[in-house]
Amino acid sequence: MKGGIYRNVSSIPGFSKSESIMKSSYDCVVIGGGPAGGSAASIVAQAGLETLLIERDPMPRFHVGESLMPETYWAFERLGINERMRQAGFQSKKSVQFVTHRGTESEPFFFRNHDDRPCSSTWQVERSEFDKMLFDRAEELGADCYDRTRWVDVRFDADDRVTGVVVRDGDGIQREIDCRVVIDGTGQQSFLANKLGLKQFDAELRKVAIWTYYRGAVRGEGDNEGATIILNTENKDAWFWFIPLSRGITSIGCVGDTDDLLKGGGKPEQVFFEQLDLCPGLRPRLEHAKRLGEIRTAKEFSYSTSQNAGNGWVLVGDAFGFIDPVYSSGVYFALEMGIRAADAVVAGFQSNDLSARQLGSWTDEFLEGAQWVRKLVHAFYSKEFSIGRFMKEHPEHRGRVTDLLIGRIFDESAEQLFKDMEMSMKKAM
Template sequence: MKPIEQTDIAIIGAGPSGAAAAAWLAGRGHQVRVLERGHFPRFSIGESLLPQCMPHLAACGLMESVVDAGYQHKNGAAFCHGERYAAIDFRDKYTAGPGTTWQVERADFDQRLINGAMAHGARVDFGMTVTGFNADSQTPSLEIINQQGEQSTLQARFVLDASGYGRVLARLEQLDRPSTLPPRAALFTHVEDHISAADHDREKILIGVHPEHQGIWYWLIPFSNGRASIGVVGDPQQLDGVADDDSSRLWTLLRQEPRFARLLENAVPTRDIQRLAGYSADIESLHGPGFAILGNAGEFLDPVFSSGVTIALDSAVRAAPLVERQLEGNTIDWASEFEAPLREGIATFRDFVDAWYDGSLQTIIFHQRQEPRLREMIASVLAGYAWDKSNPYVAVSRRRIKTLAERCAMDAAPLSPGNETLPR
């Protein structure tokens, strides 16, 4: 007979959203059990954080776990396309809140976060695979198998799915739905970058655009130890047509972008080239009887604006207080109190992703004569403040981006409060 265990809250996955929710709930005295299929430390991409992450980490009591790690300071994003170069400083933004954050090697960052959750009292079990789920508003339960093949059942009063790309409950509850974003692939690795160029700003992620294909873009994320994360993203067929293997494809494409070719001419890979394809995902619902779904386990957009960890942490800090209230006997409207507001910010990020790939956001970013107020509004979203409805580029971002891009393309006069012609 399989053993049956019990806990207040079961969390699937020990990544950033799982660690944040576990730390918040365990820190308030709840019994929390985290089930992680893998073992930490483990490699992950998503290394360039956004400033909106900082108050979320503080709210979960995890800032002390990472503040002394010596991570690379980050204050913005830089963009290049041929001879064009533009930098956006997150400190010059419209929305109040931190304007700086870090660029992190996720193996270390995620380890520190889950260690922080354990320090708050959460129990974390590694090497545990969730094979089944019984949704129930009072006592949802998980079927688990460990590495020794031993099966057990974990009953909880509430379940949070923070399984990331594993998307455990989306799969088990058949909640998957096709993403509206076209399929794309990423090729990436870590390098000893050996960058000595005086014009390279290590405090910003560098995003490059392919000289001929605006849908192919590059990232360069410097770390504090002289290493960097590098990658290229594009249509899988376009990437595959460049060379016969992923290593040749990545390096051939990097050499085609002048700034990346120059900066990385002495780079030495420290790990094999990896490919991630078909990563964009969507879901019918982010909640159900006795459960809620966090971060990438529900919906993932695209890596271009580094929104993944921000959405993961935002979902955790939204869900954890609601779980506590529900365990106290309150009735929670998960649709209006959790899913709807979370999806509003995700929708803003999606509009920016779409605008990047259709070229309109690239037109705005590389335009050199924008009025500072408009640039501050754009910077706020790129800094992760996608839920600030006082920002016009959050409220109706798609229409405003289109209008601003048209004005930039006309280039008839400097964009200013007197002639911006923004929709109301």
């Protein structure tokens, strides 16, 4: 097995990580073992470049963000894992549904009604299993993959060009690794963005997410069984996600303004159940369900970065930026960014151009498409917005709205959709 000390080989008698085969020099180092890092390392390694992928936590590790957009199909196709996804036992996701603050359920948005190809169905995934699948795939394609390895620093020369990284393995041994490119997939830790002062929070989306898991929650019926459901609270000050996973487990999370939900030092568990009492669409779904595990929180998670690439480095996934989780765009964006950045890195090595311009050559097109999801998020948080009312007023936009929910954001503009949406909200004021 190449690399791969994360597969419990440390349990072999006499084995020491300090004797592992991590090299002192690589073409490319990818930091962060999530979807962005795993996909980027796979593509770069597949192209024949010496690639190191490191993750600070033991793999598999817990992570929230289980719902996929159907457009992940094409990323999985590129990575060669669509068949593995079908065989993994993940909950199938064929629709999205919305529930108003009064408990009124919208008609499900069935993706197949818009496009009946296999790419219009996706999955709800346990991230521990899903991320490890991607980590394993990177190793299969030639990357040296190490978990329990922390990134300590990134080295630059006098011209601000990356020359290497400093890492610390699970035995506490610090190593300096030479490389020509660093791909930062460190998620919301945003290693390089924080180091270089590039992180910019969205002042209008200062939210907190409070979540846990339940067994036995009431799901939709038939093809709507695996639907992601978005449910508003009575005052529309918060909303809940309902994400059905395999084995009868459902992810349930509450999202609202940080200042509102946690004012006065409110405890997350108390806030969660207070908001649940205010959510008429969710209460009956959990009436006979059993909560599993602890209550978890994440705060102020919507942000962007003022610079996405430099000489010898590029940001991907949540290290690049993150949009509110309401439309489940996070994993799809991470995969898309990882592949696009990796293609730019491979092309850069081929042309001997590892400049900021080359490594970030994909970012303008990506941001142009991602803006439509960001606009849809901002519309969602307007109390004047109702997806059901908008669909009645503008049935001609149902296909384009479904496109956004599927993740098809790079092919055509949604400008007219949002002009009509803005007028709809103004009329509701």
